[in-house]
Amino acid sequence: MKKHHIETLIPKEDVRDRIRELGAEITRFYKEKGAENLVVIGLLRGSFMFMADLVRSIDIPLEIDFMTASSYGNSMETSHDVKINKDLDGDIYHRHVLIVEDIIDTGCTLQKIREILQLREPASLQICTLLDKPFRREVEVPVKWAGFPIPDEFVVGYGIDYAQYYRNLDYIGKVVIEE
Ligand code: 5GP
Numbered sequence: 001m002k003k004h005h006i007e008t009l010i011p012k013e014d015v016r017d018r019i020r021e022l023g024a025e026i027t028r029f030y031k032e033k034g035a036e037n038l039v040v041i042g043l044l045r046g047s048f049m050f051m052a053d054l055v056r057s058i059d060i061p062l063e064i065d066f067m068t069a070s071s072y073g074n075s076m077e078t079s080h081d082v083k084i085n086k087d088l089d090g091d092i093y094h095r096h097v098l099i100v101e102d103i104i105d106t107g108c109t110l111q112k113i114r115e116i117l118q119l120r121e122p123a124s125l126q127i128c129t130l131l132d133k134p135f136r137r138e139v140e141v142p143v144k145w146a147g148f149p150i151p152d153e154f155v156v157g158y159g160i161d162y163a164q165y166y167r168n169l170d171y172i173g174k175v176v177i178e179e
Contacts, residue, residue: 001163006156006173010148015130015158015171018147019050022128023057025145030060030096033124037061038096041088043113044068045167046102049159050130050147054100065090071109082112097122102160103131104146106138114141131155131172148172 030038037060042051044066055064068086097117104110110127117125132146150172156162157169166173 001165003178004162004175005178006166006169007176008171009150009153009155009174010172012171015147016053019053019130020057022145022147023054023059026054026098026128027057027059029126029144033096035060035096035124037063038098039063039065039090039092039122040098040100041092041117042066042100043102043109044086046160047100047130049167050102051100054128063090067113069109069113082109084113084116092117092120092122094121094123096124097126099125099127101127101129102158103133103150103155104129104141104143105133105136107141108139110141110143111139130158131160 040051040055040062042048042064055062065088067084067088069082069084071082099113101110114125126144127141128145129143130147132143132149133152134149136152153174155172155174156166157171157173159167161167162175
């Protein structure tokens with residue numbers, strides 16, 4: 001790890017409030033759709049904290065499942081090589097599926113995961129991300145709900161890591177490298 005410090009980008013109160021709003025919007029959307037239940041899929045490891053808070057704000061019967069995909073390794077550099085390391089435990093055929101992601105950058109990870117899950121013929125497939133870097137997008141991904149658009153900074157906290165550290169921060173911070 002390079003010498004660095006963390007600066008607050010989104011304070012914990014803002015994260016908490018926004019997640020409650022997202023939960024309410026998601027609940028409304030699926031109720032209007034007439035969905036009786038849904039499967040919420042968290043992409044590990046980054047989404048674990050967001051997922052835990054988000055599902056507590058969704059007021060519809062739901063199941064949870066997890067998938068692990070890797071694209072970054074331990075560095076701050078992006079890589080377009082997306083690998084599925086752990087697949088879902090359950091079946092999503094004809095189910096309403098909500099994918100929960102920590103952050104969308106180039107869009108490559110989610111595009112790949114969407115492709116894989118679409119083949120299993122869910123009744124619907126939507127994406128909710130806590131953070132979105134819209135200016136970094138290289139492939140189009142239909143994101144239904146995004147918590148916060150953020151600038152092109154390397155962020156940590158609230159589940160998101162730098163070399164596996166900082167996932168436990170209860171706010172979103174940015175990594176400032178000290179030259
Ligand atoms: P994408 O495939 O959209 O380029 O990248 C998505 C994944 O890249 C995220 O799930 C996350 O693991 C990682 N990522 C993108 N931006 C950041 C960032 O600012 N900080 C960290 N720690 N990971 C990031």
